Amino acid sequence: MAIYQKLTASSALMALATGVFDEVxxxxxxxxxxxxxxxxxxxxxxxxxxxxxxxxxxxxSKYPGNREAADIFSALDAALDRQPLAVAGFKDVSIWHEQHxxxxxxxxxxxxxxxxxRVRLTRL
Numbered sequence: 827m828a829i830y831q832k833l834t835a836s837s838a839l840m841a842l843a844t845g846v847f848d849e850v851x852x853x854x855x856x857x858x859x860x861x862x863x864x865x866x867x868x869x870x871x872x873x874x875x876x877x878x879x880x881x882x883x884x885x886x887s888k889y890p891g892n893r894e895a896a897d898i899f900s901a902l903d904a905a906l907d908r909q910p911l912a913v914a915g916f917k918d919v920s921i922w923h924e925q926h927x928x929x930x931x932x933x934x935x936x937x938x939x940x941x942x943x944r945v946r947l948t949r950l
Contacts, residue, residue, distance in 0.1 A: 859886070861884075863880075882940060885941065919946070926942065
């Protein structure tokens with residue numbers, strides 16, 4: 827939820843994409859951003875519970891070439907990479923861009939960027 831709120835609060839991102847979705851409506855217009863897989867891994871210390879969370883975020887575009895998808899990714903990355911992130915019940919929350927990949931969809935008219943972010947959290 828914290829990442830969704832951060833993305834939808836980004837005026838730069840929302841000026842480029844038609845929305846940010848967990849579940850994309852069937853008739854959604856391009857370009858848009860959607861959430862993919864979320865993987866949690868324990869990162870406990872001796873006295874605190876912690877988590878590493880890997881979040882995959884997808885950028886979808888039908889613009890010829892990669893420019894539109896790359897511009898949307900750039901706005902998405904500016905909103906998330908190393909930016910403050912508040913998550914209820916946790917402290918020392920940090921997020922950073924780990925990697926991304928530009929892909930061609932089986933539908934040749936669709937461009938797709940698969941971006942991976944890591945979040946580190948320590949439970950209060």
